[in-house]
Amino acid sequence: IVLSTYLEIIIPYLVQVRSRPSSFNTLINFLDMRGGISKEELNHALTKHLTSYSGISFLSKSDEDNALDVFADAFKEDPMIAWVAELDDDDPNKTQKMLKLGKSMHAYVNHRHIIGARGVALGVRSNQTNLVGCMSLSPSSCATKRQMWDDLIAMFKFGLPPMYKEKGVYGPHSKKRLEKLEVLTKKRKDHMKGIKRWIYLQALGVSFDHHGKGHGKKMLQLLLQTADMLNASIYLETESENNESLYKHFGFQTLEVMTLRVPGDDSSTANCTMWLMRKTPSGGTHGAD
Numbered sequence: 001i002v003l004s005t006y007l008e009i010i011i012p013y014l015v016q017v018r019s020r021p022s023s024f025n026t027l028i029n030f031l032d033m034r035g036g037i038s039k040e041e042l043n044h045a046l047t048k049h050l051t052s053y054s055g056i057s058f059l060s061k062s063d064e065d066n067a068l069d070v071f072a073d074a075f076k077e078d079p080m081i082a083w084v085a086e087l088d089d090d091d092p093n094k095t096q097k098m099l100k101l102g103k104s105m106h107a108y109v110n111h112r113h114i115i116g117a118r119g120v121a122l123g124v125r126s127n128q129t130n131l132v133g134c135m136s137l138s139p140s141s142c143a144t145k146r147q148m149w150d151d152l153i154a155m156f157k158f159g160l161p162p163m164y165k166e167k168g169v170y171g172p173h174s175k176k177r178l179e180k181l182e183v184l185t186k187k188r189k190d191h192m193k194g195i196k197r198w199i200y201l202q203a204l205g206v207s208f209d210h211h212g213k214g215h216g217k218k219m220l221q222l223l224l225q226t227a228d229m230l231n232a233s234i235y236l237e238t239e240s241e242n243n244e245s246l247y248k249h250f251g252f253q254t255l256e257v258m259t260l261r262v263p264g265d266d267s268s269t270a271n272c273t274m275w276l277m278r279k280t281p282s283g284g285t286h287g288a289d
Contacts, residue, residue: 036140037197037232042120045226053222055128055215059114059121066131067114067123072103074133074205080239081105083260083272084178086171097169100162105178107158110136110203112150118142119202122222124215133206133215137223140232143188143200176262177272183260184237187276191255192235198278199227201236220250227281234279244275252277 043058050056059067075081076098085101087094112118113136124133161178163170171177192198201223206215227234236252238244244254260272 037199037230038141039119039139041230042137042139042199042226045229046120046122046222048229049222049225053218055126056122056124056219056222058116059123059134061115063123063131064111064114067121067134068103068107068111070123070131070134070207071106071110071203071205072099073207075102075106076208078102078239080181080272080274083239083269084170084174084181086174086177086267086269097162101170104158104161106203108151108154108161110134111154111157113137113202118150122219124206124219126210132210133204133219135204135219135223136202138200138202140192140196140198140200143192143198143235171267173262173265173267173270176265177260180260180262184274184276187256187258188235188237191276191278192233195233197231198233198235199223199230201234224250224279227279228283231281231283233281236277238275238277239272241273241275244277247277247279250279252279 046058050058076095081098081102084105085098087097091097110121113121114134119136119138119142121134121136123131123135126132159165163174163178188200204216204219206213223234234252236247238247248254254275254277256276258274258276260274261270
């Protein structure tokens with residue numbers, strides 16, 4: 001089953017790539033970059049402010065596994081991951097299953113940021129050594145590109161998400177729920193249409209044992225300061241009403257409240273509510289066309 005899944009994804013992709021001349025790919029990359037914020041520009045702006053934020057640094061390939069563990073721990077009670085997992089509250093292995101699924105999901109969306117191949121990832125360290133919090137960012141030149149190649153790399157490196165490999169371990173709708181998250185990419189494109197300069201806050205999390213110490217606030221403040229310097233908007237999704245209130249405190253506005261639900265799912269946990277939010281830079285504009 002796993003091999004057939006690989007082939008179903010890889011063969012159409014290879015056919016698509018072979019049918020495109022290299023000059024066409026170059027043109028597509030140029031059009032994606034034109035007017036948007038590049039990864040290099042975002043890196044440069046963050047570097048200028050990092051000296052004011054002790055303990056925060058860029059992540060690299062050597063941090064990858066630790067960073068994914070931090071994300072998994074930070075999101076082990078996350079409503080969206082819990083919705084995807086569809087586990088019973090009395091499941092004695094619920095925490096371990098949530099950690100495993102969370103690490104897999106974050107590996108797919110964040111690993112290319114952590115190693116610096118796509119977007120940017122930063123971490124905050126306790127006592128300058130132990131990684132306790134992470135943040136991954138996509139500049140507008142990367143935030144809406146097709147990510148099939150990234151998914152293929154993640155699939156070979158980390159394997160398929162656990163519900164595809166472990167029958168009956170996660171809920172009966174977990175596969176469809178995971179696939180439903182793709183709608184968030186479309187929503188992001190729709191809400192940021194006509195805005196060239198923006199940053200996607202893909203993930204921000206702090207390990208449970210280090211909550212309440214200001215690490216998350218410090219990373220967010222670094223992002224806000226950087227975005228203002230770049231005259232860039234910030235876009236994010238959150239699955240918690242408490243987080244929505246927190247982000248509103250920092251100047252974000254809610255663009256849409258949406259409910260995720262897959263066809264045929266009539267369970268008591270069928271709905272997952274998401275808040276889609278944006279903050280304009282302090283100057284009041286966000287690089288619209």
